[in-house]
Amino acid sequence: MAVPTGQGEPEPMRTIRFKISRFKPGRIDPSRFETFVLAVNENMTVLDCLEQIRLVQDPTLVYRHSCHHSACGTCACIINGTERLACLTRVWALATTTVTLAPLRGFARIADLAVDMTGFYREIEAEWEVLRTAEPLAGAADSGGALRLENCIECGACVSVCPAVQAHPPFMGPAALAALHNQMQKTTAEQRPALLARAAVPHGEPMCERALACSRVCPTGVYPARHIADLRRLRLG
Amino acid sequence: MEHVLIIGGGVGGALAHDLTLRGFRVTLVEKGELLSGTTGRHHGLLHSGARYVLHDPAAARECWEENQILRRIAPQAIEPNDGLFVALDETDLSFREPFLEGCAAAGIPAREISVDEALARVPGLNPEAKAAVRVPDGSMDAFRLALPFFATARANGAEIRPYCEVTALERRGGAVTGVQVCDHRTGRSETIGADLVVNAAGPWAGRIAEMAAVQVPIQPAPGVMVSVAGRLTHMVVNRLHPAGEGDIIVPQRRLSILGTTAWLADDPDRVTAPAAHIRRLLTLGAQLLPAVRSLQPHAVWSASRPLLRTDPALDPYSISRTFDCFDHAVRDRVEGLVTLIGGKATTMRAMAEKSADLICRKTGRNIAGRTRETVLRPYRGYWRQAVP
Ligand SMILES: Cc1cc2nc3c(=O)[nH]c(=O)nc-3n(C[C@H](O)[C@H](O)[C@H](O)COP(=O)(O)OP(=O)(O)OC[C@H]3O[C@@H](n4cnc5c(N)ncnc54)[C@H](O)[C@@H]3O)c2cc1C
Ligand code: SF4
Ligand code: FES
Numbered sequence: 001m002a003v004p005t006g007q008g009e010p011e012p013m014r015t016i017r018f019k020i021s022r023f024k025p026g027r028i029d030p031s032r033f034e035t036f037v038l039a040v041n042e043n044m045t046v047l048d049c050l051e052q053i054r055l056v057q058d059p060t061l062v063y064r065h066s067c068h069h070s071a072c073g074t075c076a077c078i079i080n081g082t083e084r085l086a087c088l089t090r091v092w093a094l095a096t097t098t099v100t101l102a103p104l105r106g107f108a109r110i111a112d113l114a115v116d117m118t119g120f121y122r123e124i125e126a127e128w129e130v131l132r133t134a135e136p137l138a139g140a141a142d143s144g145g146a147l148r149l150e151n152c153i154e155c156g157a158c159v160s161v162c163p164a165v166q167a168h169p170p171f172m173g174p175a176a177l178a179a180l181h182n183q184m185q186k187t188t189a190e191q192r193p194a195l196l197a198r199a200a201v202p203h204g205e206p207m208c209e210r211a212l213a214c215s216r217v218c219p220t221g222v223y224p225a226r227h228i229a230d231l232r233r234l235r236l237g
Numbered sequence: 238m239e240h241v242l243i244i245g246g247g248v249g250g251a252l253a254h255d256l257t258l259r260g261f262r263v264t265l266v267e268k269g270e271l272l273s274g275t276t277g278r279h280h281g282l283l284h285s286g287a288r289y290v291l292h293d294p295a296a297a298r299e300c301w302e303e304n305q306i307l308r309r310i311a312p313q314a315i316e317p318n319d320g321l322f323v324a325l326d327e328t329d330l331s332f333r334e335p336f337l338e339g340c341a342a343a344g345i346p347a348r349e350i351s352v353d354e355a356l357a358r359v360p361g362l363n364p365e366a367k368a369a370v371r372v373p374d375g376s377m378d379a380f381r382l383a384l385p386f387f388a389t390a391r392a393n394g395a396e397i398r399p400y401c402e403v404t405a406l407e408r409r410g411g412a413v414t415g416v417q418v419c420d421h422r423t424g425r426s427e428t429i430g431a432d433l434v435v436n437a438a439g440p441w442a443g444r445i446a447e448m449a450a451v452q453v454p455i456q457p458a459p460g461v462m463v464s465v466a467g468r469l470t471h472m473v474v475n476r477l478h479p480a481g482e483g484d485i486i487v488p489q490r491r492l493s494i495l496g497t498t499a500w501l502a503d504d505p506d507r508v509t510a511p512a513a514h515i516r517r518l519l520t521l522g523a524q525l526l527p528a529v530r531s532l533q534p535h536a537v538w539s540a541s542r543p544l545l546r547t548d549p550a551l552d553p554y555s556i557s558r559t560f561d562c563f564d565h566a567v568r569d570r571v572e573g574l575v576t577l578i579g580g581k582a583t584t585m586r587a588m589a590e591k592s593a594d595l596i597c598r599k600t601g602r603n604i605a606g607r608t609r610e611t612v613l614r615p616y617r618g619y620w621r622q623a624v625p
C-alpha cells in the first residue's frame with residue numbers, strides 16, 4: 001500500500017495468490033479462474049485487495065462494493081468456499097496463501113464477482129420498514145424513542161448458502177422471510193394475518209429445510225433461521 | 238429533448254433524477270458499482286450544518302435546508318436521533334457562544350442542554366464534559382440514502398449503466414460530443430453520443446477534465462474512518478471546536494463510526510489508512526466516549542473528498558464544503574461539457590438542482606426543478622422494477 005502522508009511505518013507483507021472467477025457474458029463464457037499475485041499487509045481486507053488488483057493489474061475486474069464497513073451489503077462473495085463480506089475479511093486471518101473468490105450462488109451473474117440482486121428483492125416489498133426501535137444503551141433505562149436501521153444489510157449470503165434455495169429455486173429464501181417477520185412486528189394487528197399468509201405459501205416458510213446455514217454465514221447477526229422458526233410456530237399455532 | 242450523459246454514479250444519481258423530471262433524456266455511466274466512490278463510503282452523517290457554522294456559514298445553511306428536504310423525500314434510511322456538540326475543555330468552551338450564534342444565524346435549531354441531560358441521553362459520554370448543545374444531526378446508510386435517486390431516475394426513463402468506464406471524450410472542433418466507454422460487463426468498447434456531457438466524477442473529476450484538455454479546481458482530500466462494533470450512542474456525538482480531526486462519532490445499526498482525518502492528495506486512487514491515523518482516531522474518539530478505548534476496530538477504510546480548491550495552501554479542514562458547477566464553454570471555450578465539484582452527500586439534491594438549472598440555461602430551456610417536493614421511490618425500487 002502506498003503511504004499518503006509519510007507517517008506510515010514499514011510493514012511486513014505476505015505474497016498471496018488470488019484465484020478469481022472471471023465471467024463476461026459472450027466473452028469469458030463459460031467462466032474460468034484467473035490468478036493474480038499481490039503483496040498484502042496484515043490489515044488488508046479481501047476488498048482492499050480487489051481494489052488494488054483492479055487499479056494496477058486489471059481495470060476490467062468487476063465486483064460490487066460501496067461502504068467498506070458492512071453497511072451496504074454489496075460485497076458478499078464466496079471466499080475460500082464460504083459466503084463472507086469482502087470488506088470485513090482480513091486476508092491474513094484466512095491463514096492461506098491462496099484466496100479463491102467466486103460469486104454468490106443462486107443469483108443471475110452480471111460479470112466476474114458481481115451478481116444481479118433483482119431476484120433477491122422479488123419477495124421483499126420496497127416499502128417494508130428499514131428502521132426499528134433501538135435497544136437501550138448501557139446505563140440507560142430505555143431507548144428514549146431512538147430508532148436504528150435493521151441488522152439485515154441485504155447482502156445475499158444466506159440465500160447463496162441455503163440448500164433449500166439451491167434445491168428449489170422458487171423458495172423465498174431466508175432473507176425475505178426474516179424481513180417479512182420483522183415487518184409483521186411493525187404493522188398493525190389487522191395487517192399481520194396477511195403477512196403470515198404470505199409466509200405460509202408453499203414456496204415460503206414450509207420450504208425451509210432447517211439446515212441453519214443462513215444463521216451461520218450472516219455477517220450481521222440477523223439469525224434468519226430463528227425468524228423462520230418463529231413464522232413456523234405462528235403458522236402451526 | 239437533449240440527451241445528457243452523466244459521468245459518475247455518486248451525486249450524479251441526484252442529477253439524473255432532476256434532469257429526467259425536467260424531461261431530458263439521461264444516460265448515467267459509472268465505472269464500478271453505483272455509489273462505489275465517495276458517496277457510498279463516508280461517515281453517514283446527515284449534517285445539520287452545525288459543524289460548519291464557525292468557518293463556513295454558507296455550507297451550514299445549505300446543509301440544514303437539505304437535511305430537512307432529505308428527511309421528507311428519502312426518509313427510509315435515516316436514523317433521526319439528533320446530535321450533540323460537546324465541550325471537553327476550556328478551549329472548547331470558548332467556542333460555545335460563537336457556535337450558538339452561528340447556529341442561530343444559519344437557522345439551525347440548536348439548544349444548549351445541561352451536562353446531566355446529555356449524560357442521561359448518552360450515558361457513555363465523557364463525564365468530564367463541560368457543556369453540550371443539541372442539534373438536528375442524523376445518521377444515514379450512505380448507500381440506501383442515495384440509491385432512491387437512482388431508483389426514481391430509472392423509473393422515469395434514465396438509463397443507468399454501472400460497470401461502464403469512460404476512457405475518452407469524443408470531440409469535434411472545440412466541442413465535446415460524447416464519450417467512449419468500456420463496458421466491463423462485456424469487455425466491449427463503444428461510443429455514446431450526447432448533446433451535453435456532465436463530469437460528476439467526484440475526486441476523479443480532474444481526470445475527466447484532462448480528457449478534454451481543461452483544468453478544474455479539484456482537490457482530492459482523503460480521510461480515514463474506523464468503525465467499532467457496538468452502538469455506543471444513539472445521537473451523533475461531535476466535539477465542540479472548529480472542524481478538526483477525530484471529532485465525531487456516528488452511530489449506525491450496531492456500529493459506531495469514528496471520523497475522520499484529512500490530508501491533501503494528488504491521486505484519489507492511492508488512498509490508504511495509515512496505522513497512525515487509526516490510533517489517532519481511537520484516541521480522540523475515546524475522549525468523547527471513553528468506551529471506545531476497550532473496543533477493537535471492526536473496519537477501517539478511507540475515502541477522498543472532492544473539495545473545491547479555492548487556495549492551494551489552505552488547510553483541508555477549512556476548505557469550503559460548498560459546491561460549484563462549471564460550464565467549460567464559458568471557462569475554457571469547450572462546448573458540451575459541464576463539471577460539478579464539491580459539496581456533501583447531504584447536499585447532493587441541491588448540487589443536482591443547481592447543475593440542472595445551469596443545463597437548462599445552456600440549452601435555452603425554461604423548466605423549473607421539482608426535486609424539492611418529489612418524494613423518491615424506496616431504494617429497493619431500484620431492483621424491483623423490470624430492467625429497461
Ligand atoms: C472521509 C469523508 C467523510 C465524509 N463524511 C460525510 C458525511 O458524513 N456526510 C456527508 O454528507 N458527506 C460526507 N462526505 C462528503 C461526501 O461523501 C462527498 O462530498 C460526496 O459523496 C461526493 O460525491 P461525488 O459524486 O462528487 O463523488 P463520488 O461519490 O466519488 O462519485 C464519483 C463517481 O465517479 C466515478 N468515476 C470516476 N471516474 C470515472 C470514469 N472514468 N468513468 C465512469 N465513472 C467514473 C467513480 O467511480 C465515483 O463513483 C465525506 C467525505 C469524506 C472523504
Ligand atoms: S439475513 Fe444476513 S446473510 Fe441474509 S441478506 Fe440479511 S445480512 Fe445478509
Ligand atoms: S462494501 Fe458494504 S458491506 Fe462490504
